Amino acid sequence: MRLKTAGSTGTQAEAGSWLDAPAWTRLGRRLQDALARARRGRHGAEVIASVSCQLTGALAGADPSAIVVASRVGAEPWFVLEQPARAAQSLATLGCARELTAEGPDRFTQVARAWRELVAGAAADPVPHPPAPPGVGLAAVGGFAFADEVADPRWRGFAAASLLVPEFALARRGSHAWLTVNVSVTADDT
Secondary structure, eight states: OOOOOTTOOOOHHHHTTSSOHHHHHHHHHHHHHHHHHHHHTBTBSEEEEEEEEEOOGGGGGOOHHHHHHHHOOTTOOEEEEEETTTTTEEEEEESOSEEEEEOSTTHHHHHHHHHHHHHHHOEEOOOOOTTSOTTOSSOOEEEEOSSSSOOOGGGTTOOSEEEEEOSEEEEEETTEEEEEEEEEEETTOO
16 A cells, blocks of 8 residues: 655555554455456446554554645545544545546535445445544545536536545544545456
8 A cells, every 4th residue: 555654655564554454354355345246237337345444553643634645646636634623533535446526406416326326336344433533434525516517717627516435544533543445446357
C-alpha cells in the first residue's frame, strides 16, 4: 500500500504494516468474493471490496490529515475533515475506488440509488460499532450543489452531485485511529 507517515519514505516494508494480519486475510476473502460477484454480473460491472481495521502501535496515534497529505500523488482526489472540538475526530481520504455523480433536478435520487446499489453489491466488512469514528467502513465523501447544474467556473470539474468512495480512509477519534481500504473489482480482474 502506498500510505506513508509524514516525513517517511513510504517503503514497502512500512506499507505492509498498515493492515494487521486478520485484516489482510479478510481483504483476500473480500477480493475473492467481489470478483465472484462481478463475474456473476448481479451488481454491475464493478464491485467494491472493503475492509477496516483499528490501527495499533505507533500508527494508533497517527494524524490522518498529515498521512493523506504526505501520500498524495499528482492530482489524486483527497478529502480532509477535522473536528478538534469533538474528541479530536478527523477523517482523511485518498484516491477514488468509485465515483458517483449526477446532474439535474433528480441528482439526489440518482446518487442515492447508485449508493444503495453499490452497498448492496459490495463485499465489505460490517460497519464497526462504537468506538469507531464516522467514516470507518464503506463510506463516501463529496458534496452537492444547490443548483441543478454547475455553472460557476470556479466549480468546473465537479458534478452537481458528486460522491467518491476513497481507496483509503483514515478516521480518528481521540487516541484511536482506523484504516479502511476499498478496492474496485471488475469481472476481468485476475
